[in-house]
Amino acid sequence: MTLQFTYLKVKQAMQSKQIKEPKLWKSYDEQLEILKSRGLQIDDEKNALGYLRSIGYYRLSGYFYSFRQFDPQNPNSRLDRFITDTRFGDVKSLYMFDKKLRQLALDALERIEVALRVNIAHTLGQYDPLSYKDNKYFTSGFNHAEWMNRHDNLVEREKKTGFITHHLEHYIDLPIWVACEVWDFGTMSMMYKGMLNKDKDRIAKLYRLKDGKHLQTHLHAFNFIRNVSAHYSRLWNRDITFKASLKGLSDAEWKSFPINKPFVYFCLMKRMLDIICPRTEWGSRLLALLDEFPDVANEAVSLRDMGLENNPRN
Template structure:
């Protein structure tokens, strides 16, 4: 361990530092505006592909220009938006798939039953999360109702109308104000209060294999594969939500590959060592998108994005040359 001594430097000093490291900057004013909007620190991961790893001074490879960094950053930003779009669609569909199976089979408030979950699943935490959501919703309503009561220009009829509108602004608020038995909202509403990570844990925590298999069949995947993919998608969603680098990231949560040869899957992802990059997430999202939106053009938008940025080294994403020609993408 040692003492941190790096000084904070201005944008002008950042540009000077980049030029000292060998970066070519044709338009310094434009580069300065980019750094003002993005920040040097956020741009740093996009510099590394252009800096020899053995160089302790972080020098750039000869011929590297600022435009290459900004283009790589822009590509990654648009890739995150595309991935986030698919994850949103898939997440909503998975919530519906679980709810549409568990509700009719086990009742409107099925998630209150601890017997439907594995022993190691933190069922109390789930209930505490939903209880806290309802309590906060009611507290917010009570605070707004007090403000409405203090309106000097509104008569009682107008105040009651405003309160009714506030009461309907969320189901958590409506349920807390309308029902007291059971204490917590029904399962279909509960799902809207969970993060994707919590949803992933809930699916993993279901006790009955028959339930998990039935839910997974709605998305045309084996249950263990859906469980693994959900875990990974929750991590990838967090990466996208925090605007972090995605295009060449080594996945910390490595998703499982389909084991059956009958499962339609890219041939380049059946080989060992190819499932630690974003390529496997793109394939999983394409498969799931085809189930939730059979006429999807998401894969075409992905192809168009890569065609728009032909200089992006797609091997760092886990994609081989000619990846789009694989039958999986046709």
Template sequence: MPIYAKPHLSLSDQVRHLSAQGLDCDPEASSIEALHDYGYYRLTAYTYPFRRLLLPSEPKDSAYQFRADDYLPGARLSEAAELARFDHGLRDKLFDGIAALELALRFQIAHVLGKRNPFGHTDQASLDGRACAEPAPHRVRARFASMFDFWIDEYGKLIDRAGGEDFIRHVRAKYQGEVPVWIAVETFDFGGLARLYSLLERYDQNLIARRFGMSDGRQFHQWLVGLGVIRNHCAHHNRLWNRQLPHALAKIPPLTVKPDLHHLSNVAHRRKLYGWISVLAYTLRNYDNTSNWFRTIKTQLGKFPASNFVSLSVDVGFPAGWDGESLWNGAPSATRTLPTPV
């Protein structure tokens, strides 16, 4: 295996290198600015579809190489920069939407589990026995006998991480260290919320899921896991466009959701963004009938740059006519209807 020996290149040298491969880098000043703002490897990830596909007879440097080094006629670095700017806006809008879901989920878990037991998040008797007894994730199985044991350790870390907060110090000092679930959830990240949700009684899972328009609590948990991955990509400024996600969106039985989501049964690219954006829009619209997020994200998607090399359908998994679906149309209600009985 060869040792990596490519030299460091100045920004001007990077422009000359890309130009030699057939990428239009005019005007040079704008290309240098784009390379400065995004970095060579981040920006060239957006130019990758502009490169020529390797012929079957051509040699590959590795099993993961599918395109040649040279660019197709008409490929421009400025188009890649425009695509990167679109992706930046998409991450911002998605992060806002998932943040709204996270806050709603905090309340719902605290409200539903807290009614069963204020300390139900640390009491196995208040959770689903079968889920708690499941083996811990393989990477930590040697340390934890069960998912419940793994959760208790994770919960302790979340509380300790927030230990400097006055409200945690106060509750711990006054109540001998016990923290009720409606306070504890304020220390949870999205992954912690999804983990605790997975351990809830099936009745509690379904009750919470119905608040978001889904009658199957287990499938709602799958949505949370998939959206959690997207949230992390957003938080770390990773590319979302043209990304194959690790979790495929499972088929959704029509009886478990309202008709707004039925069109997902025909979506072919279930590891791409469209399906996941759709379930996020659906949950937010069902939870808060005044939510405008579905229109915000639709507006951002309308900014996808015109191109001969990339498209929403191929690269992000959007079906033809997606913007005509009922999920993306209509207007938010002027009057809020709370999803939880008062």
């Protein structure tokens, strides 16, 4: 597709009103006036301006959205107008809750990632220290070359790190228990997906799961949540694109959780952490954070939007 053809297509789309011109730049004071004109109650304008300056209107708009009125002509759409009795403080509290939720997710996923690196390295390392370089230890459908390219790029990025430099200078290559230290969550998850079923199952059973296919779906969902959290994006009511399988989990209550909302994945994180770190207080920290969810007068938002139907302490 030529650049000229692309330009013509964009121009035609703009002329047919499919694509709009970018919105005009607004000063912070103008942004505040827009919010007030749409019905947002602002008790402390100086404080609100501070948030617009430090966080930005666009990032906050993801939190404003939940407080906007539904379009009576289209229940799947929202109007610009805020629901009656929406206060800037409500939006600020929701933003801070979500920030803490992301931090809690990253804390859990760091521990899960480190533990799974060890599990994978220990399982494959028994065959050969360089097993990760040999496609015979992976399924036929696994794109081993693509994974190796990703791995090599990570090694190159970290080649000046002490332990990488040491091994490259004194050994012919990195054994898997060293190589795994440069993997990110996505690279680790991708490798696990490509492992032979018997090896995946062996690791899954460490976490009291039926088989490796179930753990694989958990890791895909965790990777999505990690990426959302690491990029400081809205998490609390996010639709989870990669849905985990809950089959084989003994507690019938699992079936009551919406699989497309975050709460069930925090429960899965807790389940794994209780095995990895039996004395962890992460679950208590999660419950304490849920208690901090903003109690807004107009009930525009609630923990149901996160996937909870009842009080998690019950």
